[in-house]
Amino acid sequence: MSSVEAKIRVLTSLRDIDRKDWDRLANPGWELAEGGRLKADLGAALESDSEREGRSEKESQFKGLAGSPESDCGEPEPAKQVSEETSFNPFISHDFLWSLEESGCALPETGWASCHLALERADDSYAGVVPAYLKSHSQGEYVFDHGWADAFYRAGGEYYPKLQISVPFTPATGRRLLVGNGPDSDAARKILASGIRQAASQFEASSAHLTFLTENEARLLEEDGYLHRTDQQFHWVNEGYKTFDDFLGALASRKRKTIRRERRDAQGDGIEIDWVTGTDIKEHHWDTFFRFYMDTGARKWGTPYLNREAFSLIGERMAERILLIFARRGTEIIAGALNFIGSDTLYGRYWGTTEDLPFLHFEVCYYQAIEFAIQTRLRLVEAGAQGAHKLARGYLPVTTHSAHHIVHPGLRNAVAAYLDQEREAVAEESELLRQMAPFKRDRNAR
Numbered sequence: 001m002s003s004v005e006a007k008i009r010v011l012t013s014l015r016d017i018d019r020k021d022w023d024r025l026a027n028p029g030w031e032l033a034e035g036g037r038l039k040a041d042l043g044a045a046l047e048s049d050s051e052r053e054g055r056s057e058k059e060s061q062f063k064g065l066a067g068s069p070e071s072d073c074g075e076p077e078p079a080k081q082v083s084e085e086t087s088f089n090p091f092i093s094h095d096f097l098w099s100l101e102e103s104g105c106a107l108p109e110t111g112w113a114s115c116h117l118a119l120e121r122a123d124d125s126y127a128g129v130v131p132a133y134l135k136s137h138s139q140g141e142y143v144f145d146h147g148w149a150d151a152f153y154r155a156g157g158e159y160y161p162k163l164q165i166s167v168p169f170t171p172a173t174g175r176r177l178l179v180g181n182g183p184d185s186d187a188a189r190k191i192l193a194s195g196i197r198q199a200a201s202q203f204e205a206s207s208a209h210l211t212f213l214t215e216n217e218a219r220l221l222e223e224d225g226y227l228h229r230t231d232q233q234f235h236w237v238n239e240g241y242k243t244f245d246d247f248l249g250a251l252a253s254r255k256r257k258t259i260r261r262e263r264r265d266a267q268g269d270g271i272e273i274d275w276v277t278g279t280d281i282k283e284h285h286w287d288t289f290f291r292f293y294m295d296t297g298a299r300k301w302g303t304p305y306l307n308r309e310a311f312s313l314i315g316e317r318m319a320e321r322i323l324l325i326f327a328r329r330g331t332e333i334i335a336g337a338l339n340f341i342g343s344d345t346l347y348g349r350y351w352g353t354t355e356d357l358p359f360l361h362f363e364v365c366y367y368q369a370i371e372f373a374i375q376t377r378l379r380l381v382e383a384g385a386q387g388a389h390k391l392a393r394g395y396l397p398v399t400t401h402s403a404h405h406i407v408h409p410g411l412r413n414a415v416a417a418y419l420d421q422e423r424e425a426v427a428e429e430s431e432l433l434r435q436m437a438p439f440k441r442d443r444n445a446r
Contacts, residue, residue, distance in 0.1 A: 006119055006121055007119075007120050008120070008191070008192075009117075009120055010115050010199065011114065011115070011116040011117075011129075012114055013114055015098070017116075017118060019094040019098075021125075022094040022129060022178075023093055023094050025126060025127075025129050025178040025179055025180050026178045027089060027092065027093060028179075028181045029086060032095060032318075035278070035316075035317070035318075035319050036090075036095070036317060036318035038088060038321070040088070084173060084174065084175065084215075085175065085214065087343045088344075089172075089175070089342055089345075090340045090342055090347070091167040091174055091340065091347070092175065092178065095317040095318050097167065099313035099314045099317060100168050100306075103306075103307055103309040103310035104307060104309070105168070105305060105306050105310050106133065111135055111136045111137045112168050113133060113135070114132075115203065116132050117130040117132055117196065117199060119179075119195065127180070127184060128185075128188040128189070128192050130176060130177060130178065130195075131166065131176070132163060132164065133163070133168065134163060134164075134203055134205065135162050135164045136160050136161055139305075140168055141164065141211055142171035142385045143171075143209070143211040143229065143402050145209065152408070157206065157408060157411065158206060159207070161203060161206075162205050162207045162208070163196065163205045163208040163209070164209050165208065165210040165213075166209070168305070169305040169306065170212075171400075172212060172347050172349075173382070173400055173401075174212065174213070175213065175214055175217065176210045176213040177192045177193065177210075177213075189220060190220075193221055194224075196208050196210070200405060201407070205407075206408065206411075207406045207407060207411075208404070209402060209403075209404050210226075210402060210404075211402040212400055212401075215399075218401035218402070221403035225405075226403040226404060226405050227403065227405075227406065227412070227416050227419055228402075229401070229402045229404060229419050230399050230400065230402075230422070230426045230427070231399070231400045232386075232398070232426055232429065232433075233383075233386070233387075233397075234387055234391060234396060235380055235395060235398045236369070236373070236380065236381040236383070236394055236395045237379070237396065238378060238379045241374050244367075244370060244371050244374060246374075247370060247374065247394065250439055251439055251440065252440055255392060262359040263359070263367055265359050266358065266359040266362065266367075267363065269357070270329050270330065271327055271328070271329055271357070271360070272329070273363070273368055274325070274326045275325055277320070277322060277324065279319060281319050281324060285326075286311045286312055286315055288326075288333050288336065289311065290308050290311055291354075292351065293338075293350050293352055295354075296350065296352040321341045322338070323338075323339040323340075323341055324337070324338060324339075325364050325365075325372075326364075327353070327360060327363070334353060334354050334355045334357075335352065335354070335355070335360055335364050336351065336364070337365045337368070337369075339369060341376075342378075344378060344379045345378060345379065345380040346378050346380070347382045348366075348369055348382065348383040348384050351365050362393060365383060366381075369383065381395070383395055388433065391433055391436060391437060391438070393438075394438060394439075396433075396434065397429075397430040399426065399430060
């Protein structure tokens with residue numbers, strides 16, 4: 001594909017592109033059917049009915065979710081490497097992004113003006129798309145550049161507007177240069193990388209930022225002149241465990257005892273845990289969870305990013321990709337966590353509670369997520385941004401990536417020097433934390 005054969009068009013709303021056209025590029029090889037049921041053309045990506053036989057009664061509630069079949073041997077099958085290039089990611093789907101826009105959460109009035117880039121071939125078909133927003137602030141991004149903005153302002157510059165290539169309010173890694181698997185995919189990525197810079201110039205933006213993109217994309221953009229930034233999250237890896245006790249067996253004795261005690265304390269006082277997904281999710285569940293979300297959001301961010309309508313729209317369109325975990329005492333729900341289900345990964349997003357009970361947060365957000373991933377044979381749990389406290393719960397440090405195009409030479413040079421030091425510090429901290437992981441020593445040495 002040459003630049004003569006293709007052109008980039010700016011979409012000011014996701015209603016300007018057909019849902020299937022977007023999803024074919026966002027998650028090639030996957031189809032998100034009505035209600036969020038996932039269909040795959042990847043063969044082994046989904047389990048067959050015969051492979052689900054023998055599941056426990058609780059596990060059978062979640063038939064149709066993606067994962068890998070367990071081994072016929074007595075030993076658990078090692079987890080396969082998750083590929084961010086081929087896995088289904090719910091957040092870059094048209095349904096998720098359009099729900100944020102249609103509900104009014106991601107609009108110019110909230111500082112998220114849609115200006116998605118669409119790469120069109122000569123025959124008017126799409127070769128690639130980019131989820132892009134013209135922003136007037138740096139809220140809801142989880143890759144912090146407030147210091148860059150302040151320094152540029154003090155030097156007499158205007159940092160806003162800036163071009164943000166991301167999923168609003170969502171610190172989850174996924175592709176940002178959305179292209180299919182065809183022979184022109186590499187060429188399309190390069191054109192999109194150049195198109196982002198052109199769009200920044202067209203909109204008179206100070207900069208363009210691709211956040212929580214894949215490492216492969218970050219390397220490609222770094223070669224193209226973008227600045228590379230790293231940070232750290234904590235993810236749980238399923239090493240083929242058949243039960244939660246299998247996972248505990250991989251931990252050092254003291255850590256294993258601590259987790260058992262935390263789970264016992266969290267589920268004391270008559271607390272029971274419910275998993276709700278798919279068509280079982282009703283509006284009253286969203287009413288309950290929204291109360292938790294608003295309370296947590298008001299305490300952590302000041303103004304929560306999502307409104308009540310966003311949860312209804314996402315729930316209507318993506319119910320099969322959603323897991324709500326509730327803690328209940330009798331008939332009263334006292335805490336809840338919202339998770340999204342990819343083909344390989346469970347993504348933890350929001351949590352809230354009406355009671356401050358010991359270890360309830362760990363149980364609802366971390367341990368129950370591990371239980372679900374094991375039972376549905378998902379390979380990863382991403383439990384959101386930051387949180388070194390997750391390490392002791394079996395979540396290991398993972399490097400996240402972003403890429404940045406900064407127009408002003410002086411600001412670019414200053415940021416580049418800062419990022420050189422920051423990347424080194426992130427790598428050193430990650431290595432130190434890995435040495436402190438709760439697994440048995442022979443496991444940590446691998």
